[in-house]
Amino acid sequence: MAVLTKARSAAVPAAPVKVRTRDGWWAAFFLAPQVAALLAFLLAPLVIAVALAFVQWDGLTEIRWAGLGNFAAQLTSPEFLRAVWNTVKLGLITVPVGLGLAVAIAVGLNSLKGRAANVYRVVYFTPVVTSSVAVALIWQVILASDENGVLNTSLKRWLGVTGPDWLGDPGWVIVAVAIVTIWSSLGLNVVIFLAGLQTIPPQLLEAARIDGAGPWRAFRSVTLPLLSPTVFFSTVVAVISSFQAFDQIYVLVNPEHNEGARTIVYEVWRLGFKEFELGMSSAAALILLVLTLLATLAQFAAQKRLVHYDT
Template identity: 45%
Template sequence: MNKRLSEGLWGYLFILPQSLGLLVFALIPLVSAFTLSLMKWDGFGAKQFVGFRNFAEQFASEDFRLSLFNTLWYTVLVVPSGILLAILVAVALNKVRGKVIYRLFYYMPVVTGSIAVSMVWLWLLNSEFGVINVYLKQWFGIEGPNWLTDRAMVIPSIALLSVWWGLGGNMVLFLAGLQGISASYYEAAQIDGAGKFRQFMHITLPLLSPTTFFATIMTIIGSFQVFDQSFVMTGGGPAKASYTMVYHIYQLAFVEFTFGKSAAAAVLLFILILSLTLVQMYTSKRWVHYGD
């Protein structure tokens, strides 16, 4: 056996565990979901092929349309604010003294379980004795809103939690991106008389665009999969004001036991996320700038 063939076999051997994991835990379940979306099944009896009827029922379902609207509204609130805040925090911590400690504190929520985070924020956002409303009244003399029981405030409240929760993860990405920017760019800008703001707008942001692109895609994907916060904090309420697409999938599968409809809704969510990702990939050519 020649050396080149031997190296190739060792390479395939090393990627075999990851390939098996991808096949068993991703590709096979994906195909199974597509197949199940064409069936009528309650989880116990025999499966009945119904074609695209499940998809047609989802498009006609008021609950599906409501969940789509709530998820889109949540995404609009979380993605721009989360990305912008992560960039600003990363820039502020990039060269500050004691930055390791600050990074640790900002990143700690990321490794905290979603249920624990939701329970803490459920207490913070309580309209009667929550910490936020208490301090709003003591410091500013105003009555805080009903964060989780007002239909107009529940999605912004969950979005506030999610921005705080995901800040550390995006901050680490942007810190890595900042460290990859050569100091020579800033030195040249200072010689030309550019101030800090112009350096940020014309050097930092353009050279961070690959990191921004990646963080935006991952944040959008995560925002469309929001479930834990809504499930723990509001149960989809009030009056389904926090009823998201993944909550809708859960409701169909594990409450109503209509697994075919649930799979159809999951496939539609997959197509939506895939479409948005492809659009971002296409439009990234216009604004993502890779350094030399």
């Protein structure tokens, strides 16, 4: 009888959960600020930018339909193509070098224990919470080409080498910007990689040592594959950040007088806020969006072969 009763009770479907109207109103009340901010600062500007990309307008005169003319003008513009190449060069330097240094430092810090480890983490993370404008102003002094330049003075004194004009030479300015970018973002990447390293089971590394693997072999065969999800995440973020480079470049170098420092975001700003060509600026911004999406999709396609999620 008890079994029959249990079977009958199990056959009875559970009553649907009823949501009280008052709870729904409270949920809408607390979600409203976030939804409003999303609409006002993300979706609305995106819709406006898409609309402006197909017209010619300076903000004051009559709006004229341009169709795909703005996109064609940007894709054939020497200034915009140079900005695209400068942005790509910046990413090719900052992403592999910055992440490689971060992995090496994180592996070293992971072996430290106690107060020393915390001190080093604070030291490396300090540039991340420092204003980008302050960082650029400090590096202006370090990279100056005159007798006040710290880096060139040190190269001359210790190595007898005359340093280049880091901030004036179009061939060196992207290297200078890359140095500052790597330095300012290194601490964040180190912390991320430290978190990834601490999720690796120590038993696997111990087993590799017992099998005769040295430090490099253990890192290459055990640590790096298990760290690959973290590397993938940091790579995606670093690539997107390199495409968005603007503030430090604008303060560190004057791109108006140095074509080697002009990036895509600078071209978007110049067209919109200096030339008042809102259609051209919006078209350049949408091209930047498409390039960022393509780069991100390419990385997600590569993760199937390079990223290992199983331990």
